[in-house]
Amino acid sequence: MNRTAQTHHPIHTLLKDRWSPRAFSDRPVEQEKLLAVLEAARWSASAMNEQPWRFIVATKDNPAEFEKAVSCLKEGNLRWAKDAPVLIFTTVKKSYTKFDRPNRTAFYDLGLAVSNLTVQATELGLHTHQMGGIEFDKIREVYHIPEDYEVVTGIALGYYGHIEQLPDDLQEREKGPRVRKPLSEIIFAETWAEPASFVPQNKA
Ligand SMILES: Cc1cc2nc3c(=O)[nH]c(=O)nc-3n(C[C@H](O)[C@H](O)[C@H](O)COP(=O)(O)O)c2cc1C
Incomplete structure (x- = not known):
């Protein structure tokens, strides 16, 4: 489905073409593409080069791990995100490693890294859909996330499927302006x- 942004000023095609679908295909994401998407995040800028981001990645290739990730989605997202072949949870380290002080821009740095990830995914013909609707406490517990890290978002990653696979209400949202x-x-x-x-x- 083409949802290219109608911009007022010209911008890069990759930025115009990125959008957040719900109808994901169950086609697996090739390992080299998954690694490229994560590599793009890795090469993001960050304050003091702290690289405060950490990602938990579950693919359908490992059903037990994938089910664990699915169980950490809130109901509204579970409805569609379970179809994506890759689920990612983003976390961020809230304090500097080299200094004894909080990292004020840690969330900003994570956002930059995820932005890199979304652009690289678009370049590879993949889609991303970020989610705030996740079970933060459960994620912390089941993945044993340390105190100094905050659970921030989920990301569904994969190829586009068919709009018809969605329930009627989600089909409407998928087509909305x-x-x-x-x-x-x-x-x-x-x-x-x-x-x-x-x-x-x-x-x-
Ligand atoms: C941090 C963040 C949290 C989001 N949480 C959700 C979510 O829980 N469920 C959902 O369906 N979409 C979620 N979205 C997707 C936004 O609704 C979407 O990016 C926005 O409507 C713009 O649409 P576009 O990404 O297609 O341009 C989230 C996006 C971001 C960046």
């Missing part, structure tokens, strides 16, 4: 909420 706030609402200059003068006002 892709919307974004205009630049004038998010780019300020002189003071808060005053759009920068270079941002066109006529593009709502």
Whole structure:
């Protein structure tokens, strides 16, 4: 399904083409592609090069591990994410390893790494769907995640399937319009909420 963003200004095709589907095919993700997607995350920038991200990855090739991951999804996501061949949980280390202080930008760094991951996945013909609807406490418990790490998101990864495989309500959401706030609402200059003068006002 083509859900390319209708942008107001030209952007890279990989950014326009990324979207978050629910209808995942059960086609396995080739190991070299999975590794490439994770390698892209690895090469992200991070404050002090701390690389605070850690990923838990479950593939359908290992049914027991995959079931464990599925059991950590909230019901709303479980409905569709169980079809994806790869489930990832993202976690982040909240304090610096080299210094005795909190890492203020740890979540930011993780987001950058996941952004890399999504772009690489798109390049390889894969899709990602990130999820906040996961069982945080259960994930911490079943994967023995240490105190200093926060469980942040889940990510479904795989090839697109068929919209018809989804229940009716999810088919509707899958086809819904892709919307974004205009630049004038998010780019300020002189003071808060005053759009920068270079941002066109006529593009709502
Ligand atoms: C941190 C984060 C958490 C999200 N949580 C969920 C979720 O729990 N369930 C869901 O269906 N989509 C979730 N999404 C997907 C967003 O709804 C989606 O990215 C947004 O609507 C924009 O659509 P697009 O990714 O197709 O451009 C999440 C996205 C992010 C980045």
